[in-house]
Amino acid sequence: MKEVGVQTQSGDSAGPRVFSKTPIPEFEFPQILYSSHTVLWLLIAVGILGYFTFLRDDSDSLLNQRQGFLGLILVFIFTCGVQLPDSGFFSRPHPVFWRMLQGVGLCYFTMLVYLLFQNLDDSRQLLTFLDPKLGKSLPDKNYADDCRIYTPEHPESIFYNIKDCFFDIYIPAHALGWFFKMIIIRDMKLCWILSVFFEFLELTLKFQIPNFAECWWDSLIFDIILCNGGGIYLGYLTCRFFQMKEFFWGIGEDKRSATGRFSALSRTASQLTPHSWLSFNWEMFGSCKNFITTIWLVIFVSATDLSNFYLKFILWIPADHWILVIRVFFVAFYAMVSIEEYFEYVSSGFRLRLGTNSWLAHMTVFTEWMIILKHSQGMFVEPMPYWLQIAWTGIGCFVVSSALCLFYSDISKKNSDKVKSVQ
Structure with a gap:
């Protein structure tokens, strides 16, 4: 989009920052497709509803409900x-x-709220309304029953364990998921932190979810290196191919140049991207606020991924079911705008209101976990192993001590600035 200077006057409700990030309309399609046409859409909607009201066969009650x-x-x-x-x-x-995607998010959120008021049995049976095949207990698949690499006695393959693991539905799901995460976060170091942290979560929670129990070669080679690492690297290559700006989250050295972080895209490629890209510079260890907000991002992304496994396990939904597939793709696209709104909220010093999509994303994940906590009562009774309790205590101590050190550093810096200003 061409650089255009605009002079405008506004009330107290909007500041220069808002106007600086509001692009002047650029019409890739014919301009008529950007007009509201509310009356036209009203007539079309009434016509479609009228067709289904008077011309549709309504003799099947169950079909009518669906x-x-x-x-x-x-x-x-x-x-x-x-x-x-x-x-x-x-x-x-x-x-x-993006407006319709927000509508999908609102629908999903309201359905979660409805499930929140049901008991576990009714929640499982309600899903049979969407698919009669649901509502049945799923077999527990443990990936750590046999961790041998070489199985000469197996009739199908001498490497059957590796073959069975490689052709599992989670292999492409992991790779695709981390591909989207890299495109959204655009920081390879932070994606690797998220990848290793989620594998540690799987190791932590395998005593609750059988699917989390994996062999060492499955977790290290297939998950971290092949699937997660491959998806992250392909996402990185995609960002480089489209010449996106690389987001810097404050981990390691910022190697981006001041002028080489963004260049013009081709018309076809730019059609799939926003008008402009924000440079996400979180400076994780730059201040206590930055550290806490980045840690919360790691927690929130991990909680979003974990809820998929817990909902599947508790509500008896197969891993390859279309409900979970739709949820994964919805989360991937919705994260693009919600994370950007979250960055705007944080970078403004919490002065701007949290964006609608980010607010809805948080409400949705919180509701999912309320459903999980409610319906899992009495289900997970086995205590966490002692060595994991020690590990999590160490992680908690590191996070708290880092936050306190950064908080003390912030206070010292403010006092130093005050002294300099007085002098």
């Missing part, structure tokens, strides 16, 4: 696409995409 539920969701998403305000950061490939 199609009515689907119609409710589609109408809500359609209304959000027409009436919700545009995202402050994302307008490509088209603003309506």
Whole structure:
């Protein structure tokens, strides 16, 4: 987009920072596609609803309920696409995409709230309304039953354990997930921290979730190096290919140049990106605030990933079911805008309001974990191993001591600045 200077006057509700980040409209499609057309969409919606009201066969009660539920969701998403305000950061490939994505988020959040008021048995049976195959107990698959690499006695393959692990649904899911994380976070070092931390979470929680029990070669080679590392590296190559700016999260040395962090993209590639990119410079160890907000990001991302496994385990949803697949893709796209809004909120010193999408993302994850905690009562009774308790105590002490040291450093710096100003 061309650089254009704008002089404007506003009230107290918006400051220069808001206007500096609001791009002047650039129409990649014909301009008519960017007009609201609310009356036209109203007539189209009424016509479609009228067709299903009077011309549809409603003799099957169960089919009526399912199609009515689907119609409710589609109408809500359609209304959000027409009436919700545009995202402050994302307008490509088209603003309506992000408005409808927010509508999907609202639908998912409201359904989670409904499940929050149900007991465990009713929650499982409610899912059979979406798919009659659900509501049945799932077999527990433990990946650490046999950790041998060489199995000469097996009729299928002498490396059956490796073959069975390699063709598991979680292999492409892990790689795709970390591919999206790298594109969203755009910092390879932080992605590696998240990757290793999540593997430690799996090691911690394997006494609760059987799927988390893995062989050493599965966890180290397949997960950390092959899947997570491969997805992170492919995401890095994608960022380099499209010449995106690399986000710096304050870990290690910032090797970006002042002028070489962004260059123009081709028309086709830029159509899939925002008008402009923010440089995420968290400076994790620069202050106590930066440290705590970055640690919270690590916790929040890990909690979002963990909730997928716990919901699957508690509600009896197969790993390759379309409900979980839709959730994974929704989370991937929704994280793009919610993390950017979170960065804006943090970088402003908490003076700006938390963005709508980031607020909704937090509410959704909190609600998911309330469902998990409620429905898992009496389910996980085995205590955490003693050595893991010691490990987590050490991690907690490191985080608290680092925060206190940075807080003391901030106070000392402020006092020093006051003394210099007086002199």
